Amino acid sequence: xxxxxxxxxxxxxxxxxxxxxxxxxxxxxxxxxxxxxxxxxxxxxxxxxxxxxxxxxxxxxxxxxxxxxxxxxxxxxxxxxxxxxxxxxxxxxxxxxxxxxxxxxxxxxxxxxxxxxxxxxxxxxxxxxxxxxxxxxxxxxxxxxxxxxxxxxxxxxxxxxxxxxxxxxxxxxxxxxxxxxxxxxxxxxxxxxxxxxxxxxxxxxxxxxxxxxxxxxxxxxxxxxxxxxxxxxxxxxxxxxxxxxxxxxxxxxxxxxxxxxxxxxxxxxxxxxxxxxxxxxxxxxxxxxxxxxxxxxxxxxxxxxxxxxxxxxxxxxxxxxxxxxxxxxxxxxxxxxxxxxxxxxxxxxxxxxx
Amino acid sequence: xxxxxxxxxxxxxxxxxxxxxxxxxxxxxxxxxxxxxxxxxxxxxxxxxxxxxxxxxxxxxxxxxxxxxxxxxxxxxxxxxxxxxxxxxxxxxxxxxxxxxxxxxxxxxxxxxxxxxxxxxxxxxxxxxxxxxxxxxxxxxxxxxxxxxxxxxxxxxxxxxxxxxxxxxxxxxxxxxxxxxxxxxxxxxxxxxxxxxxxxxxxxxxxxxxxxxxxxxxxxxxxxxxxxxxxxxxxxxxxxxxxxxxxxxxxxxxxxxxxxxxxxxxxxxxxxxxxxxxxxxxxxxxxxxxxxxxxxxxxxxxxx
Numbered sequence: 222x223x224x225x226x227x228x229x230x231x232x233x234x235x236x237x238x239x240x241x242x243x244x245x246x247x248x249x250x251x252x253x254x255x256x257x258x259x260x261x262x263x264x265x266x267x268x269x270x271x272x273x274x275x276x277x278x279x280x281x282x283x284x285x286x287x288x289x290x291x292x293x294x295x296x297x298x299x300x301x302x303x304x305x306x307x308x309x310x311x312x313x314x315x316x317x318x319x320x321x322x323x324x325x326x327x328x329x330x331x332x333x334x335x336x337x338x339x340x341x342x343x344x345x346x347x348x349x350x351x352x353x354x355x356x357x358x359x360x361x362x363x364x365x366x367x368x369x370x371x372x373x374x375x376x377x378x379x380x381x382x383x384x385x386x387x388x389x390x391x392x393x394x395x396x397x398x399x400x401x402x403x404x405x406x407x408x409x410x411x412x413x414x415x416x417x418x419x420x421x422x423x424x425x426x427x428x429x430x431x432x433x434x435x436x437x438x439x440x441x442x443x444x445x446x447x448x449x450x451x452x453x454x455x456x457x458x459x460x461x462x463x464x465x466x467x468x469x470x471x472x473x474x475x476x477x478x479x480x481x482x483x484x485x486x487x488x489x490x491x492x493x494x495x496x497x498x499x500x501x502x503x504x505x506x507x508x509x510x511x512x513x514x515x516x517x518x519x520x521x522x523x524x525x526x527x528x529x530x531x532x533x534x535x536x537x538x539x540x541x542x543x544x545x546x547x548x549x550x551x552x553x554x555x556x557x558x559x560x561x562x563x564x565x566x567x568x569x570x571x572x573x574x575x
Numbered sequence: 576x577x578x579x580x581x582x583x584x585x586x587x588x589x590x591x592x593x594x595x596x597x598x599x600x601x602x603x604x605x606x607x608x609x610x611x612x613x614x615x616x617x618x619x620x621x622x623x624x625x626x627x628x629x630x631x632x633x634x635x636x637x638x639x640x641x642x643x644x645x646x647x648x649x650x651x652x653x654x655x656x657x658x659x660x661x662x663x664x665x666x667x668x669x670x671x672x673x674x675x676x677x678x679x680x681x682x683x684x685x686x687x688x689x690x691x692x693x694x695x696x697x698x699x700x701x702x703x704x705x706x707x708x709x710x711x712x713x714x715x716x717x718x719x720x721x722x723x724x725x726x727x728x729x730x731x732x733x734x735x736x737x738x739x740x741x742x743x744x745x746x747x748x749x750x751x752x753x754x755x756x757x758x759x760x761x762x763x764x765x766x767x768x769x770x771x772x773x774x775x776x777x778x779x780x781x782x783x784x785x786x787x788x789x790x791x792x793x794x795x796x797x798x799x800x801x802x803x804x805x806x807x808x809x810x811x812x813x814x815x816x817x818x819x820x821x822x823x824x825x826x827x828x829x830x831x832x833x834x835x836x837x838x839x840x841x842x843x844x845x846x847x848x849x850x851x852x853x854x855x856x857x858x859x860x861x862x863x864x865x866x867x868x869x870x871x872x873x874x875x876x877x878x879x
Contacts, residue, residue, distance in 0.1 A: 294681065298681060300681055300684060300685075346860065346863075346864055349863070349864050349865075349867040350863055350864070350867045351867070352680070353617070353623045353680075353684065353822070354818050354822075354863065354867060354868070356623070356684060357623070357814045357815065357817070357818045358818070358860060358863060360811060360814060360815075361815065361856045361859065361860050362860075364811060364852070364853075364856060365853050365856050365857065368849070368850070368852060368853050369853070372849045372850075485691075485807075486691075486692070486695065489688050489689075489691060489692055490692075492685055492688060493688075493689065493692070496682075496685055527696075528696060528700075529696070530692045530693075530695055530696030531692065531693050531696035531697050532696075533689075533692055534689040534690065534691070534692030534693035534696060535689070535693060537685065537686070537688070537689035537692065538671060538686050538689040538690070538693075541675065541678055541682045541685060541686055541689075542671075542674055542675055542678070542686075545678065545682065
């Protein structure tokens with residue numbers, strides 16, 4: 222095999238790979254998942270400090286919730302202030318069902334189903350209540366759930382200890398061992414990649430277009446034969462489903478669920494992630510989570526102390542005022558700039574010739 | 576939440592009921608002040624100010640700081656904090672709300688959510704992490720009515736809240752500037768065309784709302800301490816009062832605030848200690864399902 226032959230072949234292979242990635246978004250999500258797993262691996266073998274792994278895990282959790290909330294906020298134009306509470310339902314629910322002696326998968330499924338059920342109820346409620354009334358109604362739900370978490374005995378008062386989880390009945394993983402912690406993280410990354418595919422499919426389907434229609438004008442959408450009630454219920458159910466899955470992952474990775482954390486401030490953080498990341502964008506949610514959570518945990522904490530909430534608040538307002546399309550749009554703007562420069566260069570050349 | 580419930584005597588039913596009533600009047604006043612502020616901003620700026628409580632807390636911190644470092648009386652620091660509240664309102668309107676006039680409704684709400692994050696995050700840096708104390712306006716004294724105790728401080732709080740709310744209602748209904756507020760609330764673009772200084776109206780409503788919030792915060796503070804979350808309960812209740820009473824009128828939320836305070840205290844005392852709030856919230860949620868725009872509200876007319 223000659224050298225040039227090999228080069229040609231590898232270029233051809235690369236082109237084919239690039240084409241596949243471009244035409245198959247699912248392949249992109251697969252690669253994204255792999256990259257996340259690799260990042261975790263680097264952190265678990267010591268390229269990054271080991272606490273990075275927990276930050277990455279948190280970013281995955283936030284990305285997941287933000288993906289769900291994005292369907293509400295970005296696509297359907299509905300606001301929910303209870304997203305954090307549903308992470309709580311996922312995490313604490315899993316813990317409670319595990320403590321009852323159920324296997325992990327069943328416990329997780331039950332927790333997710335109960336959260337999605339509450340989500341569907343809110344969706345039904347939203348058939349009558351809209352706008353700011355709806356936002357405040359979700360605040361009611363958040364308050365009720367917070368009271369339940371902190372006052373009912375089965376949630377353990379301050380925190381619920383979950384301990385080692387047993388997957389599929391025989392794989393026992395504990396967060397105390399470094400290698401097993403990485404496996405737990407890898408599961409989270411894979412789930413994230415899968416859920417991104419799910420969101421992508423929802424957006425590109427009939428339902429996704431219906432969400433968009435409702436967010437632009439509910440009356441026109443209804444006139445076109447789209448039932449607002451059906452899609453509102455669906456949007457809320459999907460959003461709570463995502464939040465609950467994130468909660469299950471929290472239970473899986475941290476193996477210990479606090480009861481007081483699931484309040485308004487965390488819901489606000491998630492809204493900030495959606496806004497900063499960019500409405501209607503999938504990767505935007507990840508970048509939003511990296512900026513809002515990752516930046517303040519990894520970098521700002523060392524210089525300025527615990528400023529995460531000030532940082533995300535300022536970023537939130539600045540993005541809404543000056544760059545409403547969010548971080549996800551930076552890439553498109555850069556592309557535009559690049560083409561602008563390129564075409565200008567060509568024009569100059571033409572002018573010189575003439 | 577005021578700790579007054581603990582001191583109830585066991586058997587005296589009339590006394591208990593009166594105690595609940597007085598307590599509800601006091602808590603209801605704070606809810607009503609905050610609710611009125613929220614409605615004022617909702618009507619003029621077309622957004623729900625979720626940061627209402629945080630702005631009040633910020634200025635209560637200022638009051639507590641002045642009190643502890645210079646030893647002024649509570650009356651003086653209350654006035655100082657009112658002035659700073661006025662400034663906070665003006666600043667927020669000028670630098671954040673006015674530039675956001677063009678963004679959509681949800682984005683505007685999210686801006687006020689961002690304000691909560693900033694204020695909650697920054698207060699430990701400005702004021703330290705130790706909670707401050709604020710004394711009552713009237714430290715002691717009270718009277719006995721049918722076995723219930725009515726503190727002078729409670730009377731004063733209810734009176735001053737009613738005075739402020741009455742003054743605002745009078746201002747809105749009877750003065751030229753009040754007319755400007757009402758027309759801005761009804762249609763901002765048209766009133767701008769008619770020569771109403773809508774910018775000043777909006778700015779003044781933010782300033783007034785901040786002052787009302789601060790007054791509520793100073794009333795609440797003596798029961799616990801001045802801390803970043805002190806207004807959370809009041810703010811949430813004020814929002815619930817807003818939804819319950821309907822945002823379309825100025826008086827609806829104020830009445831609903833007293834109803835919610837009374838319902839809460841009653842369920843907490845007579846039925847269950849922990850689940851009183853949950854019960855009241857559930858009832859309101861079910862109520863909202865059947866009457867989505869509150870007791871006094873009308874559904875908004877939407878033109879396609």
